[in-house]
Amino acid sequence: MRSTRSTTRRLVSRTAAASVVVAALALVGFQAAGAASAATATKASPVVTCTAANTKLTVSTVSRPINHLLLKATNTGAKPCYAYSAPFLRAGADAQAPLRWVEESTPQSVLMLEPGQSAYAGISAYSPDGEGGSQVTTLGVLFTDKKGNATATEKSLKLPGGGLFFNSAAAVTYWQDNAADALVW
Known part of the structure; x- marks a missing residue:
């Protein structure tokens, strides 16, 4: 039973860690996209x-x-x-x-x-x-x-x-x- 709890905790820990990593990457990607569009807007000449x-x-x-x-x-x-x-x-x-x-x-x-x-x-x-x-x-x-x-x-x-x-x-x-x-x- 102890090994099942241990495995469950590791699985939950890995899943939580993976979720945190995905959320962090999504946030970084969102921020980078916002920075890129802001840079494009400042580079574009008005017509x-x-x-x-x-x-x-x-x-x-x-x-x-x-x-x-x-x-x-x-x-x-x-x-x-x-x-x-x-x-x-x-x-x-x-x-x-x-x-x-x-x-x-x-x-x-x-x-x-x-x-x-x-x-x-x-x-x-x-x-x-x-x-x-x-x-x-x-x-x-x-x-x-x-x-x-x-x-x-x-x-x-x-x-x-x-x-x-x-x-x-x-x-x-x-x-x-x-x-x-x-x-x-």
């Missing part, structure tokens, strides 16, 4: 809105489709930035309203540009269905904020080739992650 201050803008002509331009925005900042919606574009210095946005080009999510990455918007300058129009030599570009409003600073770009004809059918796509998708519309 800002893409603006004329942290983004380089260029506009170029394309061979196809005809009457189109390609607007490229490259994040030159140190933090990632969101390229919200579509840019507000002013075709010419005396334009009364921004170009309309091509709603069919809305991407599934907001584009986030890491430093050095680019977003693209296709610009349709005119269509035979449009009315009026004039030769335009500059393009005013304003980024969009999270709420859909224009950001404060406009960047003026000279259009390549001395300008392009714009009429009432002119439009711009939402920001896309590649040039081919931006030029579909």
Whole structure:
């Protein structure tokens, strides 16, 4: 009987010790996970809105489709930035309203540009269905904020080739992650 009690005590002692070890390891693991997530949170840069201050803008002509331009925005900042919606574009210095946005080009999510990455918007300058129009030599570009409003600073770009004809059918796509998708519309 004595050996049974002894064996039972050793078994209970080992089980209790194992439970203590498991609990201690779980606590250490929990604390380490918390420390790791806190370290990750302090390392992660907050994402800002893409603006004329942290983004380089260029506009170029394309061979196809005809009457189109390609607007490229490259994040030159140190933090990632969101390229919200579509840019507000002013075709010419005396334009009364921004170009309309091509709603069919809305991407599934907001584009986030890491430093050095680019977003693209296709610009349709005119269509035979449009009315009026004039030769335009500059393009005013304003980024969009999270709420859909224009950001404060406009960047003026000279259009390549001395300008392009714009009429009432002119439009711009939402920001896309590649040039081919931006030029579909």
